[in-house]
Amino acid sequence: MxxxxxxxxxxxxxxxxxxxxxxxxxxxxxxxxxxxxxxxxxxxxxxxxxxxxxxxxxxxxxxxxxxxxxxxxxxxxxxxxxxxxxxxxxxxxxxxxxxxxxxxxxxxxxxxxxxxxxxxIAAIGLTEPGAGSDLKAISTMAVRDGDDYVINGQKVYISNGQLCDIVILACKTDREAGAKGMTFIIVESDRPGFERGRNLEKLGLKAQDTSELFFSNVRVPVSNRIGEEGQGFSIAMHNLAEERLSIAVSAVGACEGILEYTVAYTKERKVFGQTVADFQNTRFKIAELTAHVQAARVFVDRCIELAVEKKLDSTVAAMAKMIAGELQCKVADECLQFYGGYGYMMEYQIAHAYLDARIRRIAGGSSEVMREIISRKVFA
Known part of the structure; x- marks a missing residue:
């Protein structure tokens, strides 16, 4: 390697x-x-x-x-x-x-x-029922009232939502200003009018609390605002590259873990008098997956270096997130096949890995959004 x-x-x-x-x-x-x-x-x-x-x-x-x-x-x-x-x-x-x-x-x-x-414990409140990857479409509103903001709105799919003590909340402070009308405000979870919705039942990531959050006339001081009013979209874009890199880092780590315990399993499980690892199909498929994961690892490591140097741009981060996230889904799916019926049983880690992987093509910006970001650079 x-x-x-x-x-x-x-x-x-x-x-x-x-x-x-x-x-x-x-x-x-x-x-x-x-x-x-x-x-x-x-x-x-x-x-x-x-x-x-x-x-x-x-x-x-x-x-x-x-x-x-x-x-x-x-x-x-x-x-x-x-x-x-x-x-x-x-x-x-x-x-x-x-x-x-x-x-x-x-x-x-x-x-x-x-x-x-x-x-x-902190959460970030970006996604809304009517606004996922398109942050400009959020409708949660923060209206200035003297030295306070009064916040009304709803967020969904918020990781750490059940446990969080503060939410870094994306709000509109000017409904007519588009991207320039968005502002980030810190909202403490003990403020009157803040309500946690249900802990959402998900396909995977079962142990991670993911919630709806509701804001009904939640009053917070202006001193809770992060940056200047209207600066929220640029703040989000500034941080998004590292956020997507973190997803890619996790995805490649997951791929390596899946391959490691799958190889061990194929060496032990016997079919037709020989181990699953003895079949050429197994060895070739694992070799192929290993090569793809190695390539992703080299790319993601370079992105980590760029992040440390403060040189990681949004297009490269989108590439890393798309490649690593989709690869995690592929590795989990193809490795599960080596387990046969056992791979469909939740007592095996591979079943959990298969369910957990699917979110990688959605969260942090869908694979389609990543392709759009990359294509804009290619066709500029």
Whole structure:
């Protein structure tokens, strides 16, 4: 395999710690969390105490000031282990980045230390029933009233929605201004008028809480606004490349994990007096998948380097997200076939991997949207 040279010895020591944490604090409880529809808050506190949350947040705001590679390692290893329950990536790679890059000093001091410790769980409120990938179409409205905003609207498919203490909420502050009318506002979950809807029953990602959120005359101070009024769309676009890279990182990690335990299974399962691995079809198909995953790994590693250098653009991130996300679906589907009927049984990890993979072609921008972004650059 192509050697990975983007990580230092310190990064690999961090990876070892992450693997131990997942093995002891996540994997043994994950099936129960799937039944519960959410993870325990305790695992958030343990992840925070271990230094795994918001690791690239500056030390003055409670993080360790590490580079994005540490975030990528945590996300990658969660993907490899099939640990899809904890919404750590949304919290650390997305919500915290909004505050780090665009929040006021007061907002950073108030929220980032508690986010890094796991005391405060964050969600991002973008998607609405009538607005998915098209952020300009959101209708949740924040109306200025003196020193407050009064917010009314609805969000859906919000990861961490049942557990979150704050929501980085996308609102319209000017209904007629299109993209320039969008603003991000921090909304605490204990404010009057904020209501959590049902914990949505999903095809996969059963342990990750995903919710509807409702806002009825929710009053928040203007000081909760992130950046300037009307700056929300540009803030979202600025952060979107890294967000999509995080999805790609998780997807490639998941592919590698699926291949690893599938190879082990085919060496043990016997059909017609020989192991499944003895059949040429098995060896050739696994070889093909391994080559595709290796190619994706090299590309995604380069994207991680670009992200650290602050040179990752939206088109390259869209390529990484599309390639890795679709590959995860392909790997899960074709590997499940080697299990025969057992692959259809939920007691086997491959069945969970198959269900969890399907969201990769939708969340974070659908594959069709990724193709549109890429094509605009190609035909410019």
């Amino acid at each position: 192509v050697p990975r040279n983007i990580f230092s010895e310190e990064h690999e020591q961090f990876r070892d710690s992450v693997r131990r944490f997942i093995a002891t604090e996540i994997t043994p409880y994950h099936r129960q969390w799937e039944k519960d529809g959410k993870v325990s808050r305790d695992v958030w506190l343990k992840a925070g105490a271990a230094g795994f949350l918001c690791s690239n947040v500056p030390e003055e705001f409670g993080g360790v000031g590490a580079d994005f590679k540490y975030n990528a390692i945590f996300t990658e290893e969660l993907g490899r282990a099939g640990a899809t329950g904890p919404g750590f990536s949304v919290h650390s790679d997305m919500a915290a980045t909004y505050l780090t890059n665009f929040g006021s000093q007061e907002q950073k001091r108030k929220w980032l230390p508690k986010m890094a410790s796991g005391e405060v």
